[in-house]
Amino acid sequence: MAGNGRLALRTLPGSGWVRGSGPAVLRRLQDSAVVQPGFLSKDEEETLSRELEPELRRRRYEYDHWDAAIHGFRETEKSRWSEASRAILQRVQSAAFDPGQTLLSRVHVLDLEPQGYIKPHVDSVKFCGATIAGLSLLSPSVMRLVHTQEPGQWLELLLEPGSLYILRGSARYDFSHEILRDEESFFGDRRIPRSRRISVICRSLPEGLGPGQPGQPPPAC
Numbered sequence: 001m002a003g004n005g006r007l008a009l010r011t012l013p014g015s016g017w018v019r020g021s022g023p024a025v026l027r028r029l030q031d032s033a034v035v036q037p038g039f040l041s042k043d044e045e046e047t048l049s050r051e052l053e054p055e056l057r058r059r060r061y062e063y064d065h066w067d068a069a070i071h072g073f074r075e076t077e078k079s080r081w082s083e084a085s086r087a088i089l090q091r092v093q094s095a096a097f098d099p100g101q102t103l104l105s106r107v108h109v110l111d112l113e114p115q116g117y118i119k120p121h122v123d124s125v126k127f128c129g130a131t132i133a134g135l136s137l138l139s140p141s142v143m144r145l146v147h148t149q150e151p152g153q154w155l156e157l158l159l160e161p162g163s164l165y166i167l168r169g170s171a172r173y174d175f176s177h178e179i180l181r182d183e184e185s186f187f188g189d190r191r192i193p194r195s196r197r198i199s200v201i202c203r204s205l206p207e208g209l210g211p212g213q214p215g216q217p218p219p220a221c
Contacts, residue, residue: 017163019188020155025147032171033145035157036095039164040088040135047084048200049137056111056198072116077106088135092202096133096166101204104128108201114139114194117181120146123172129204131168136161137198142187145175158187 017035020026040048059074081089093103112118123132136159143165147153155175159165167177180186182194 017158017160018155021153025153025155029145029155029171029175032167032169033155033157033175034166035159036164036166037160038162039091039095040162042162044084044088045137045162047082048088048135049198051082051085052078052109052111052198052200056109059111061111061113061116069119069121070110070112070116071119072113073118074111076109078109079106081107089200089202092133092135092164095164096202097131097204101129101131104203104205108203110199110201112141112179112197112199114196115182116197118177118179120144120176120178122148122176125173126206129206130172131166131204132172133164133166133202134159135200136163136165137200139195139197140192141194141197142180142185142192143177144180145171145177147175149174156187158192 017037018026018033020029055076055078056074059076061072061074063071089107097103138161140158140160143157143159145155145157145167153175155171157165171177179197180194185192185194
């Protein structure tokens with residue numbers, strides 16, 4: 001069971017943000033599922049939150065997603081940002097994406113209410129490319145990845161406010177991922193209480209699409 005702390009292994013001695021079912025999955029995903037804690041300063045977190053709040057407040061929380069992957073959410077796609085926020089997103093691009101990768105022009109913003117959650121799913125290659133990178137705001141959460149063919153292989157990421165997570169390659173296509181609901185939100189034996197969570201998600205371009213092509217449903221990440 002992924003929730004059994006006695007089975008937890010870590011990517012690096014003393015690292016408290018990634019745990020998995022065994023050494024093999026940790027080696028396999030060490031470059032494909034990455035957490036950078038403290039990527040944002042407190043001021044940067046507040047900058048993004050302040051900019052997003054007025055737009056999110058105009059939307060109601062929803063309980064039926066187009067692919068049934070999310071419960072208790074509101075979301076938007078944002079392409080216009082303040083100068084301070086653009087500088088943050090540029091740092092995300094430099095940290096998470098290869099120089100040759102083109103990003104979708106619209107950034108996906110996903111707001112989960114305290115009881116909201118994201119169900120296990122694998123993102124469609126039609127809607128975003130090989131890499132996604134997300135900033136976590138307001139609340140800690142636990143992301144769980146489970147191999148689609150071998151469910152005994154799993155990885156969990158502790159996403160604290162201000163952290164950056166990166167999923168690419170095998171972590172995107174061979175593993176489902178989910179954000180645990182509050183009552184299941186444990187990282188090993190450690191309880192991770194959930195409250196409202198905002199994620200700001202940058203995505204590489206799907207193969208064959210132009211960066212500004214409209215009408216692409218965002219992934220649930």
